[in-house]
Structure formats: structure tokens, C-alpha cells
Amino acid sequence: MPEGHTLRRLAQDLNAVFAGTRPRISSPQGRFADSAALVDGQPWAGADSYGKHLFLGFGDRSELVIHIHLGLIGSLRFDQPLAAPARLRIEVDEHFAELRGPQTCALITPAELVAVVARLGPDPLRADADxxxxxxxxxxxxxxxxxxxxxxxxxxxxxxxxxxxxxxxxxxxxxxxxxxxxxxxxxxxxxxxxxxxxxxxxxxxxxxxxxxxxxxxxxxxxxxxxxxxxxxxxxxxxxxxxxxxxxxxxxxxxxxxxxxxxxxxxxx
CATH class of the missing domain: 1.10.8.50 (Helicase, Ruva Protein; domain 3)
Incomplete structure (x- = not known):
């Protein structure tokens, strides 16, 4: 299972590609299609990580959040098509990221994000960790x-x-x-x-x-x-x-x- 440094690196790489854009969001696999439609075309508000959790914010005030936990077999690849249909695809211009096999891929509210983090201990990668x-x-x-x-x-x-x-x-x-x-x-x-x-x-x-x-x-x-x-x-x-x-x-x-x-x- 990827450790916290991997999720922090993914958040940085996602922000480098999608910051300042309104990416197209889809679910080629179909399991996340309804939620993807709600986020599609919304402004990218930024990716962040806490421990082994990845959060993708959308909307002018980050009203919509995609919560990702890769689990044991999940992977997130950039500009590299996956062998099987992706759970989540994020794309802008010629660049894209695809998520496959996550333990969690869910659309949540900012309040639900706070609840997820509240269940976790301090993250050594965060400056505010105690x-x-x-x-x-x-x-x-x-x-x-x-x-x-x-x-x-x-x-x-x-x-x-x-x-x-x-x-x-x-x-x-x-x-x-x-x-x-x-x-x-x-x-x-x-x-x-x-x-x-x-x-x-x-x-x-x-x-x-x-x-x-x-x-x-x-x-x-x-x-x-x-x-x-x-x-x-x-x-x-x-x-x-x-x-x-x-x-x-x-x-x-x-x-x-x-x-x-x-x-x-x-x-x-």
C-alpha cells in the first residue's frame, strides 16, 4: 500500500498539471459516472493529501471534493493509458490522469473531508502536525x-x-x-x-x-x-x-x- 509520501507527491503532480484549469472529469469504467458528471468542468481548486488519503477539490470555493484512498492495488497514472478502463479520468488539453483499482473514490463535502481527517493521527508531512x-x-x-x-x-x-x-x-x-x-x-x-x-x-x-x-x-x-x-x-x-x-x-x-x-x- 502506498505510504504518505506517495500521496503527497501525487497531490503535487496533480496541481502542477491541472492548476488554473477546468478539467474534464469522466469515469470510463462507469462506477463513478454520476459523481464525475457533477464535477466535470468545475474549476480545479487544488489537490491535497493527509496520510494515505488524497483529496481533489473542485469549484470556486472547493465545494466538491473527490476523496481517494488507493488501498493495496490502486494506482494513479499520468499521461499513460491504463490496461483496463479507469475508475476516474481527469484531463485537460493533451494531459490526463487516470485512477484504477482504488479502495475509495467518492464525492464528498468539505465537512465530510474534515470528518475523515479527524479520525487520523498527525501526519509528519504536514507543518501543522502535533x-x-x-x-x-x-x-x-x-x-x-x-x-x-x-x-x-x-x-x-x-x-x-x-x-x-x-x-x-x-x-x-x-x-x-x-x-x-x-x-x-x-x-x-x-x-x-x-x-x-x-x-x-x-x-x-x-x-x-x-x-x-x-x-x-x-x-x-x-x-x-x-x-x-x-x-x-x-x-x-x-x-x-x-x-x-x-x-x-x-x-x-x-x-x-x-x-x-x-x-x-x-x-x-
Whole structure:
């Protein structure tokens, strides 16, 4: 499932193409046809993201909002026709964007947008995010920090890659209960996300290794993976840790494979 940096990048790319226009909106697949007709030809009011949610505003005062959640199989492509009919097509002149297979594609009101965001935790990509809100939920919970980082009501936009990587970078045992996590450790996790996620937006991929652990610095082969990016533990199970050489471990936590180094990650 795309993480928060992907949705923020999509919002930026959509605004770059459609800002100042009245795009044509359609639903080649037909499942969004009635709502598309209400938005078709309305002024583009801007795209924004919060966590893993994407919001497209239309109308002079953004009275109409298309709410998108890509889910596990959704994709949004620019100027590249999809193999199957799109749920949503946005086009102006020779440029277009097509949405296929989303978990959510719904026309909502601004008030409903506020309600969606109210259910989410703070988003590290947003300047107005308050890490204290997440901390209040974390330190009262008996769940592991690995589970809590995947809970969108605790912190928005974090998925399996950022979860594994920030815990490794901060040497935190992923099975530490939220109630036993030190406040300083939480602030370190948050600070790391605030630094890493904007790089993910800029580069459109997740890179988490420090300069001394890049392929060039270590004389190793670059990572080859569909997800791209240089990482410490994600999808590196049974491979040697880039820092200590121990075997990277994996275990299912909250329905997703968690990756960690038992030697490096001892801090609670």
C-alpha cells in the first residue's frame, strides 16, 4: 500500500498539471459516472493529501471534493493509458490522469473531508502536525510500537517500510509496548520521519540508509527491488545487517511482515 509520501507527491503532480484549469472529469469504467458528471468542468481548486488519503477539490470555493484512498492495488497514472478502463479520468488539453483499482473514490463535502481527517493521527508531512497527539495515544497503549506505527489513528501516512526503517535507525526494539516506550524515543522517531518523508516526496522513493551505508560507501551492490530505495531492514530477511552483520529477522505484525535486527534494536 502506498505510504504518505506517495500521496503527497501525487497531490503535487496533480496541481502542477491541472492548476488554473477546468478539467474534464469522466469515469470510463462507469462506477463513478454520476459523481464525475457533477464535477466535470468545475474549476480545479487544488489537490491535497493527509496520510494515505488524497483529496481533489473542485469549484470556486472547493465545494466538491473527490476523496481517494488507493488501498493495496490502486494506482494513479499520468499521461499513460491504463490496461483496463479507469475508475476516474481527469484531463485537460493533451494531459490526463487516470485512477484504477482504488479502495475509495467518492464525492464528498468539505465537512465530510474534515470528518475523515479527524479520525487520523498527525501526519509528519504536514507543518501543522502535533506529535504530542500521537504520543498521548502511544504511551497509554499496551500494543507494541511496531503495531502502533501502523495504526493510522495514531500516526497518519506510515506504512510497512517507514515503520521498519525508523525503528531500526533509532535502535528501538519493535516489540516494546507503547506504555514502556520512552518519550525521548518517540520524539526521535517523529523527528526521523519529519526528515525522511519529505525526501521520499522529492525522490518518489524511500531511501533510509545513512551516507556511510550506501552501496558506494560500503562497496556493495545496490538494492534490487520493485519498491526501489536503499534500506536497512525492509524485505532484507535472512540477509546480513548493514551495520552489525547479524541476520535480519521477520515476523508478521498487524498483518504485515515486520523486519528488524535483533542485535542492533535493543533499545526500549
Amino acid at each position: 506529535p504530542e497527539i500521537a504520543w498521548q495515544r502511544i504511551h497509554r497503549s499496551g500494543k507494541s510500537i511496531a503495531a502502533l506505527l501502523m495504526d493510522q489513528s495514531v500516526i497518519a501516512g506510515i506504512g510497512n517500510v517507514y515503520r521498519a526503517e525508523v525503528l531500526f535507525r533509532n535502535r528501538i526494539n519493535p516489540f516494546t509496548a507503547g506504555s514502556r516506550l520512552k518519550r525521548t524515543s518517540w520524539l526521535a522517531i517523529w523527528s526521523d520521519l519529519v526528515q525522511l518523508m519529505p525526501l521520499g516526496v522529492r525522490d518518489n522513493r524511500i531511501d533510509t540508509v545513512r551516507p556511510e551505508h550506501t552501496p558506494e560507501a560500503m562497496g556493495r551492490d545496490p538494492r534490487v527491488d520493485d519498491h526501489g530505495g536503499e534500506v536497512y531492514v525492509y524485505r532484507r530477511n535472512d540477509l546480513p545487517c548493514l551495520v552489525c552483520g547479524s541476520r535480519i529477522r521477520t515476523k508478521v505484525v498487524e498483518g504485515r511482515n515486520l523486519f528488524w535486527c535483533g542485535n542492533c534494536q535493543r533499545r526500549s
